[in-house]
Amino acid sequence: MRWAEPIKKDEWEKIDQVIAKYKGKHGALIPVLKETQDICGYLPKNVQHRIAGGLHLSSSQIYGVVSFYAFFTTVPRGKHIIRVCLGTACYVKGSKQILDNLQRELNVEVGGITRDRKYSLEAVRCLGCCSLAPAIVVDADTHALVDPSEAIRIVRLYE
Amino acid sequence: MQILKIEDLQGIKERVALVLQKEKYRAKINFHMGTCGIAAGAKKLNALVLKKMDENGIQDIKVIHSGCAGLCSREPMVTIESPGLPPVKYCDLNEEKIGEIFDRHILNGEIVDSYALAIEDGGEAFPFEKVPKLQDIPFFKHQILWALRNRGLIDTEDIDESIAREAYFGLAKVLTSMTPESVIEDVKTSGLRGRGGAGFPTGLKWEEGRRYSSSPKYVICNGDEGDPGAFMDRSLLESDPHAVLEGMIICGYAIDAHQGYVYVRAEYPLAIQRLNMAIEKARNYGLLGENILGSGFDFDIGIYPGAGAFVCGESTALMYSLEGKRGMPRIKPPRSTEAGLWGQPTVLNNVESFANIPAIIRNGGKWFASIGTKGSKGTKVFALAGMVKNVGLVEVPMGTTLRTIVYDIGGGIHDKREFKAVQIGGPSGACLPAPLLDTEVDFDSLDAAGAMMGSGGLVVMDDSTCMVDTARFFTDFSVDESCGKCVPCRVGMKVMLNILNRIVEGKGETEDIERLERLGHHIKESSHCGLGKTAPNPVLSTIRYFREEYEAHIQEKRCPALVCVDLVQFRVDSEKCKMCGLCKKACPTEAITWEKKTPAAINLEKCIRCRSCIQACKFKAIE
Numbered sequence: 001m002r003w004a005e006p007i008k009k010d011e012w013e014k015i016d017q018v019i020a021k022y023k024g025k026h027g028a029l030i031p032v033l034k035e036t037q038d039i040c041g042y043l044p045k046n047v048q049h050r051i052a053g054g055l056h057l058s059s060s061q062i063y064g065v066v067s068f069y070a071f072f073t074t075v076p077r078g079k080h081i082i083r084v085c086l087g088t089a090c091y092v093k094g095s096k097q098i099l100d101n102l103q104r105e106l107n108v109e110v111g112g113i114t115r116d117r118k119y120s121l122e123a124v125r126c127l128g129c130c131s132l133a134p135a136i137v138v139d140a141d142t143h144a145l146v147d148p149s150e151a152i153r154i155v156r157l158y159e
Numbered sequence: 160m161q162i163l164k165i166e167d168l169q170g171i172k173e174r175v176a177l178v179l180q181k182e183k184y185r186a187k188i189n190f191h192m193g194t195c196g197i198a199a200g201a202k203k204l205n206a207l208v209l210k211k212m213d214e215n216g217i218q219d220i221k222v223i224h225s226g227c228a229g230l231c232s233r234e235p236m237v238t239i240e241s242p243g244l245p246p247v248k249y250c251d252l253n254e255e256k257i258g259e260i261f262d263r264h265i266l267n268g269e270i271v272d273s274y275a276l277a278i279e280d281g282g283e284a285f286p287f288e289k290v291p292k293l294q295d296i297p298f299f300k301h302q303i304l305w306a307l308r309n310r311g312l313i314d315t316e317d318i319d320e321s322i323a324r325e326a327y328f329g330l331a332k333v334l335t336s337m338t339p340e341s342v343i344e345d346v347k348t349s350g351l352r353g354r355g356g357a358g359f360p361t362g363l364k365w366e367e368g369r370r371y372s373s374s375p376k377y378v379i380c381n382g383d384e385g386d387p388g389a390f391m392d393r394s395l396l397e398s399d400p401h402a403v404l405e406g407m408i409i410c411g412y413a414i415d416a417h418q419g420y421v422y423v424r425a426e427y428p429l430a431i432q433r434l435n436m437a438i439e440k441a442r443n444y445g446l447l448g449e450n451i452l453g454s455g456f457d458f459d460i461g462i463y464p465g466a467g468a469f470v471c472g473e474s475t476a477l478m479y480s481l482e483g484k485r486g487m488p489r490i491k492p493p494r495s496t497e498a499g500l501w502g503q504p505t506v507l508n509n510v511e512s513f514a515n516i517p518a519i520i521r522n523g524g525k526w527f528a529s530i531g532t533k534g535s536k537g538t539k540v541f542a543l544a545g546m547v548k549n550v551g552l553v554e555v556p557m558g559t560t561l562r563t564i565v566y567d568i569g570g571g572i573h574d575k576r577e578f579k580a581v582q583i584g585g586p587s588g589a590c591l592p593a594p595l596l597d598t599e600v601d602f603d604s605l606d607a608a609g610a611m612m613g614s615g616g617l618v619v620m621d622d623s624t625c626m627v628d629t630a631r632f633f634t635d636f637s638v639d640e641s642c643g644k645c646v647p648c649r650v651g652m653k654v655m656l657n658i659l660n661r662i663v664e665g666k667g668e669t670e671d672i673e674r675l676e677r678l679g680h681h682i683k684e685s686s687h688c689g690l691g692k693t694a695p696n697p698v699l700s701t702i703r704y705f706r707e708e709y710e711a712h713i714q715e716k717r718c719p720a721l722v723c724v725d726l727v728q729f730r731v732d733s734e735k736c737k738m739c740g741l742c743k744k745a746c747p748t749e750a751i752t753w754e755k756k757t758p759a760a761i762n763l764e765k766c767i768r769c770r771s772c773i774q775a776c777k778f779k780a781i782e
Contacts (some may be wrong), residue, residue, distance in 0.1 A: 026482070030483050065484065070466070088544075089550075092546065092620055101769065104767070126388060126389070130618075133550075
């Protein structure tokens with residue numbers, strides 16, 4: 001399971017390329033973190049240090065930004081990422097229950113990863129498709145008008 | 160790559176208008192592919208049509224992809240234009256229906272009236288009785304489309320289609336015949352106020368931005384639409400990106416800036432993709448970059464995807480985020496118009512504000528000011544969602560009542576439910592009850608009702624929604640999204656959340672209501688930025704208008720809407736039970752026993768309090 005392994009050599013190389021691309025540019029940090037997270041899936045401590053060194057910033061600055069934005073994660077993610085919308089429209093149509101059901105069925109906390117590392121469960125604040133409430137997104141697919149008792153069946157389609 | 164001159168725009172407009180006739184297309188199929196349409200399955204239908212064209216050896220059909228047409232709850236939708244027939248909008252489609260429409264409408268030239276929603280604008284010349292005209296359908300009848308004038312009409316990937324609808328004509332007018340001062344004067348005359356929610360007069364902001372002479376200056380478009388329940392900016396960027404770009408270039412000309420940024424939420428990948436494409440096409444045409452339209456004016460635009468922080472919708476926080484820092488608001492003054500991005504003069508406006516600019520320039524400020532109320536001119540886009548029949552994007556003149564929006568446009572509440580409240584303005588706004596449905600939407604009347612315009616999310620709630628739980632939901636949101644810089648917001652909101660949690664768990668105390676009110680007012684008065692100043696609004700407004708629900712939770716330990724599970728007994732009222740067995744089917748843990756002709760019963764040892772039975776029961780027999 002790749003996400004449990006340390007960052008590989010070719011991944012380090014890619015990270016260094018990203019740093020080199022943005023070095024010296026104004027406001028580079030957030031794009032660098034994004035592209036790095038795309039490469040290795042999350043932003044562990046050693047990666048944050050590498051970026052700090054490369055961009056001539058302090059590690060605390062990097063950690064400050066990483067911990068501030070919801071988009072960044074310092075823990076590994078599962079093979080599939082389940083995002084349950086908790087926007088207002090979804091909430092009044094029962095998305096809380098979808099989240100509760102998935103937590104129970106998958107035995108995982110929000111923000112956590114299942115023991116078999118297959119799924120990450122996340123709650124998001126409005127995906128902007130309120131007409132389809134309640135909605136969940138698995139990887140890149142949006143599932144509309146989800147019946148809370150059907151949610152687990154949808155998730156299990158992703159092996 | 161062809162660099163356009165000003166006179167070329169008119170030529171493109173005329174060429175596109177005739178494309179169906181000249182190039183002898185048999186039909187034009189317009190798939191409405193906003194995020195909503197795609198999630199409803201539009202891509203599958205598109206693939207099916209392409210396959211059918213292939214099978215039948217047909218090439219003379221023009222397939223285009225536009226943005227959302229507004230009525231999201233009836234997606235997937237297509238609009239079909241063919242010679243000799245009026246343009247028809249079909250809705251609620253699936254693969255079978257699109258196949259039949261392909262055979263009958265496109266191949267045989269007959270309108271499939273059973274699947275048709277309406278005859279589109281421009282169909283007046285074709286008398287056809289069986290399908291209503293778009294402007295006669297209540298959802299569309301009360302709307303005036305100014306900011307959304309191109310929604311669902313243009314191919315978002317084809318800049319020529321935008322130009323055919325007069326994109327960049329306003330820019331051409333500015334560059335040829337207007338001074339920066341007269342542009343600002345026009346925007347001031349229009350009375351346009353910031354559509355992001357706070358309502359600051361746009362013209363004044365531009366004037367200030369022009370006054371400071373420090374260079375370089377920046378133009379920023381705020382597309383960090385973080386309000387849960389709002390999707391106006393997403394839809395606008397997806398369906399008409401060029402209007403926003405044009406508005407930004409005009410702003411750049413007015414304040415003498417040469418660089419702009421669009422800050423878009425990371426949760427909107429399609430909007431980012433379409434915006435990127437629009438920028439590239441505009442650059443290729445010389446509408447962006449150096450020497451725009453041969454006028455000597457330079458302006459370029461970059462996109463900056465956000466990283467997921469609600470507070471970055473605040474202007475100073477957004478600029479810090481653009482600089483690669485934590486998005487934490489700072490004390491004003493100096494205002495951003497004096498010292499914004501990188502300490503330079505910066506004008507920041509919302510997506511919808513910029514989208515209104517081109518039409519204001521083309522038609523004049525007086526035209527824009529001709530509708531609306533005394534203090535709020537023009538139109539406002541709302542994202543109408545929740546428990547209404549018609550969910551979608553609506554644009555109404557300022558001063559329209561909430562009742563018109565919920566009942567006439569939204570079609571009212573779903574089946575046997577009752578209207579309870581409309582939530583306006585997201586976590587900064589309020590829940591307004593039925594007696595306030597005649598409130599007019601404008602900045603000042605909403606303020607007076609204890610709500611705020613916000614960016615335009617309208618979520619309708621019915622009697623299955625608990626107002627205490629709703630207040631708790633928004634407070635939880637604000638606690639999560641508080642940047643933590645100032646104490647009232649960081650600590651105060653957390654304390655409010657603790658009190659609310661206590662109430663929904665049935666441990667509320669009589670003094671809690673007063674505590675919440677007092678604390679809420681302190682937070683409003685002493686917080687640093689807009690997030691903290693408005694974060695207590697959902698709690699304060701629900702106490703103001705739904706006090707009896709708080710009292711039921713605290714004193715009777717009862718949740719009238721049966722939402723707060725700790726206050727629900729999960730007991731079947733055998734008098735109300737119609738013995739239908741629906742609850743048994745819904746129960747995931749087989750906690751319900753039921754046989755024909757006997758009332759159901761719940762085994763509390765097996766029950767996991769998931770509320771599936773409450774939702775399944777049509778007779779409100781579970782309490």
